[in-house]
Amino acid sequence: MSIYAIGDLHLHFGCELKAKDQLTDPAWKNHEERLYRYCVERIHPEDTLVLVGDHSFGKTMAECKPDFDYIRSLPGKKVLIRGNHDMFWDAKKTAKLNREIEGMTFLQGNYVAVGNVALVGTKGFTFEGPYYLNRRGQVAGWDEEKKEHADRIIERELDRLEASFRMAQEDGFTRFLMFLHYPPTNILESKSDFTWMAERYGAEQVIYAHSHGEARFHDSIQGMNHGIQYRLVSGDYLRWRPEQILE
Ligand SMILES: [Fe+2]
Ligand SMILES: [Fe+2]
Secondary structure, eight states, rough: OEEEEEEOOOOOTOOOOGGGGGGGGGGGGGGHHHHHHHHHOOOTTTTTEESSSBBBSSHHHHHHHHHHHHHHHOOOOOOOEEOOOTTTTTTGGHHHHHHTTTTOEEEEEOOOOEEEEEEEOOOOOOOOEEEEEEESOOOEEEEEHHHHHHHHHHHHHHHHHHHHEEEEHTTTEEEEEEHHHHHSOOTTOOOHHHHHHHHHHHHEEEOOOOOOSSTTTTOOOOOEEETTTEEOOTTTTTTOOEEEOOO
């Protein structure tokens, strides 16, 4: 019963591709096929595959259908976290998605049990600028209005994450894997309210995606930090090989 994770599939089988650079970037060449082949070789039906956001560019269920069909075709039990591109997914209507879309579980405001481990998570958020640089290229300030807006989204996401932890805790779980689509910290931070929450609830690992393209791979924490394993699992970072996060 292994658990694997990968994010940012950016599927567009039935809709327009928003990230046009994907078409020419060699890292994304045939990525759906490469991911499928790797999954079929390694992942067993009893395993869990967590997809860590930015699944589909589809805005409607009809546009997303071929992307859901692809996700359904991957082996293992599929668990999905909401990403910033997932316009089909209204956070308040997650229960409806879970009722209507078969073959996968949408993780938002709930938790997923895998043996004695609870998978908890939410989209998360980080302030990504604009930052203002001084003459030496150092960050000297940022857009205050956008920062305030980001702080409001972060507050809401923290509440959602905590609801997920609490629900699992009330059901007796003491082991947690915490999933965020956004990195847990922005490029200037070494800790955040998200890392603090992971520590407070004793999460074993924090798994995130969203940072894709070489320049973004080191935007946030990776490796052991205050007793927690942090992992970036964006698809192009993993070269479309889902990371085994628990045996
Ligand atoms: Fe993405
Ligand atoms: Fe993203």
